[in-house]
Amino acid sequence: MKCPLETREERVLVAYSSRTLDGGDKELLEAHLQSCSACREFVRGQREVWEALDGWEAAPVSADFDRRLYARMQREVSWWQRMRGRMGLVPVYRALLPVTTLAALVLAAVLLERPSPPRVPPQPVTAQVEGLQPDQVVHALDEMEVLDQFNHMMKPDSSTPRM
Numbered sequence: 731m732k733c734p735l736e737t738r739e740e741r742v743l744v745a746y747s748s749r750t751l752d753g754g755d756k757e758l759l760e761a762h763l764q765s766c767s768a769c770r771e772f773v774r775g776q777r778e779v780w781e782a783l784d785g786w787e788a789a790p791v792s793a794d795f796d797r798r799l800y801a802r803m804q805r806e807v808s809w810w811q812r813m814r815g816r817m818g819l820v821p822v823y824r825a826l827l828p829v830t831t832l833a834a835l836v837l838a839a840v841l842l843e844r845p846s847p848p849r850v851p852p853q854p855v856t857a858q859v860e861g862l863q864p865d866q867v868v869h870a871l872d873e874m875e876v877l878d879q880f881n882h883m884m885k886p887d888s889s890t891p892r893m
């Protein structure tokens with residue numbers, strides 16, 4: 731027979747190693763193994779794997795495995811919920827995002843770029859506010875407050891060395 735390793739028929743060797751090859755195929759392969767050290771080596775390696783698997787026994791699952799698993803899942807869920815609770819600001823900001831759109835993001839980016847804690851100069855804001863309806867002013871102030879909070883969120887520790 732042709733060498734199974736050369737004809738990409740390793741499955742014959744694997745079947746032989748797991749003792750599932752029988753009949754004429756087995757006899758042919760055994761005859762080939764007499765003359766082919768590469769195939770003998772292959773079979774030896776496969777047999778080692780099979781013997782290791784035979785000798786391996788899964789550790790028994792402890793009686794309280796389920797209980798501990800569920801307790802751990804519970805802990806991880808509540809950790810996630812705590813995080814979400816702490817980040818309560820984010821949904822508000824997300825809800826405002828369609829309103830403030832890109833302009834707010836650009837403004838925030840500009841504020842974050844400044845080296846010192848930025849404060850919008852009062853005069854330009856006043857100038858912009860003139861001529862606006864009161865509810866528009868309130869809306870604008872709300873947005874500024876959100877941006878300010880966003881700014882603090884992005885810089886929780888002012889002692890961090892700046893780039």
Ligand SMILES: [Zn+2]
Nearest residue numbers: 733734766769
């Ligand atoms: Zn061979």
